[in-house]
Amino acid sequence: MTTQSTASSSLCIYCEEPGPFSKEHVISAGLGGDDKRFMLVDMVCKRCNTDVFGKLELAALRSSPLAISRAFLQPHGRDRGKHTTAPGIQARRKLMVNASGYPDEVDFGPHAKPIVLPQLKITGEKSFSSTAAGPDELRSFVTTLSTLFQDHQITCIRKRGPEHELRYEAITMLRSDNTFIHAESSFQAKPPRAGLWLERYDETDAGDVTPAATILQKLNGGIVLKTSSTTVEDALDFFASAVEQFSYESQVTRDTEGPIVSVGMTATIGVMERVIAKIGINLLAHYLGRDYVTDPGFRHIKTSILTGNPLVTGGLVENNRIKQLLNAAPANHHVFYLNRTRQPEGQVAITMIAHLYGVAQWVRLALNVPEPHLPFPLFFLVDYVNHKVKQQSEAEYAEALPEMWDK
Ligand SMILES: [Zn+2]
Incomplete structure (x- = not known):
C-alpha cells in the first residue's frame, strides 16, 4: 500500500499521470530562462513537456505578435553555445x-x-x-x-x-x-x-x-x-x-x-496566456514545492494550460503603478511578478504578471488556494541576453528602484 504523499510525488504536477519525467525549464528557454538553477526535476512528465508545452511555446514564441518584438529585441534564442541562432519570425510573408x-x-x-x-x-x-x-x-x-x-x-x-x-x-x-x-x-x-x-x-x-x-x-x-x-x-x-x-x-x-x-502568421487565441500561466505554476512549484501546486485549487488553470479550454483569465495590465514598477526593470530583462490577494477563510487568489519586451500581461492562476508558506509577493527578473534568472522579494526589487518609492 502506498501513502498519499508517495503516490502524488510520482505524478506529473500538470496531468497527474505517472512519468516518465523530463526536466522542465521553469521559465521557457525561448524567453531567456535557460538557467540551470531554474529547472523542475521529476515534476513534469515527458508528454506534457514535449507534446504540449513544446508546441505551445513554439506557437507563442514564433507565431504570435510577441514573436515580432522578440526577433528585434532579443539577440539570440535558446543558448546553444556555438549553435545559438537569432530568434526568427515564422511568417510566410510580411x-x-x-x-x-x-x-x-x-x-x-x-x-x-x-x-x-x-x-x-x-x-x-x-x-x-x-x-x-x-x-x-x-x-x-x-x-x-x-x-x-x-x-x-x-x-x-x-x-x-x-x-x-x-x-x-x-x-x-x-x-x-x-x-x-x-x-x-x-x-x-x-x-x-x-x-x-x-x-x-x-x-x-x-x-x-x-x-x-x-x-x-x-x-x-x-x-x-x-x-x-x-x-x-x-x-x-x-x-x-x-x-x-x-x-x-x-x-x-x-x-x-x-x-x-x-505578417501571414496563424495566431491562436490564448496561446500566450497559457504559456504565462504555465510559467506561473512552474515558479510556484519551484519556490513552494510540488505539494503546493497539487492543491485542487489549481486544477482549473492546469486544464486551461493543457487544453486551452476554458481560456486563461487575464489581460493587459492597466494599473499605472504596477506598469511603472515593471517598466523600471533593468534593460534586457523580463519580469515575472507573482502576487496574491486574500480570500475568505484564510485562502488566497494568486495572479501572475509577465512583463515581456515592455508589455505587461496578467493571468489568474487560482482563486481559492492556501496562503503560501514562504514570503510573498515575488519578482523574477530574467536577463534574456545572458540567460540568468534572479529571484527577488518585493523589498529587494524596490530597492533597485528608489526613486519610485520616494513618492
Ligand atoms: Zn504530465
Whole structure:
C-alpha cells in the first residue's frame, strides 16, 4: 500500500499521470530562462513537456505578435553555445493590409515598428500603384530605379535552394528598344556585389490579391523584384517605362498612421496566456514545492494550460503603478511578478504578471488556494541576453528602484 504523499510525488504536477519525467525549464528557454538553477526535476512528465508545452511555446514564441518584438529585441534564442541562432519570425510573408485591396510589403524596424517599404506594383495592364512611408522615401526610391533602368544592362540575382552548392544565379538582362532580353546566366557561390534580387510570390497565398509584380526596396537598400503572373522581362519593361513616366502628382502616398499589419502568421487565441500561466505554476512549484501546486485549487488553470479550454483569465495590465514598477526593470530583462490577494477563510487568489519586451500581461492562476508558506509577493527578473534568472522579494526589487518609492 502506498501513502498519499508517495503516490502524488510520482505524478506529473500538470496531468497527474505517472512519468516518465523530463526536466522542465521553469521559465521557457525561448524567453531567456535557460538557467540551470531554474529547472523542475521529476515534476513534469515527458508528454506534457514535449507534446504540449513544446508546441505551445513554439506557437507563442514564433507565431504570435510577441514573436515580432522578440526577433528585434532579443539577440539570440535558446543558448546553444556555438549553435545559438537569432530568434526568427515564422511568417510566410510580411504584408500590410491597405484599402486598395493590394497588400503592401512591410518590414519591421527597431522596436518592431512596421515600416512600409517603398514599392511599385503592377495593378492592371497599364496601371500601377506606388507606396512608401512618405513622399521623400517615394521620391528617393523612384530616383534609384530610374538610375538602375538607365543602364542598358541589369544584373539580376536569384537565390537557389540549399541543395545547390552554387547558391546564386546571376542573370544578365540587356535592354534595347525598351525591351529587356535575357542575355546570359551563370551560377555562383556568392551573389554579385550589386544587382536586382528576384523573388516569386508565394503561390500558397491563395485568397490574397497578388499583383502581377512588385518592385521594392528593402530596409538594407537592396532592390527586389517579386513576380507572380508575369515574367521578369515583362515586369522590367513595365517598371522601366513606369519610372520614366512617373508623376508625383498622380501617385498617392498612403497615410500609414495606425497600419494594420498582417505578417501571414496563424495566431491562436490564448496561446500566450497559457504559456504565462504555465510559467506561473512552474515558479510556484519551484519556490513552494510540488505539494503546493497539487492543491485542487489549481486544477482549473492546469486544464486551461493543457487544453486551452476554458481560456486563461487575464489581460493587459492597466494599473499605472504596477506598469511603472515593471517598466523600471533593468534593460534586457523580463519580469515575472507573482502576487496574491486574500480570500475568505484564510485562502488566497494568486495572479501572475509577465512583463515581456515592455508589455505587461496578467493571468489568474487560482482563486481559492492556501496562503503560501514562504514570503510573498515575488519578482523574477530574467536577463534574456545572458540567460540568468534572479529571484527577488518585493523589498529587494524596490530597492533597485528608489526613486519610485520616494513618492
Ligand atoms: Zn504530465
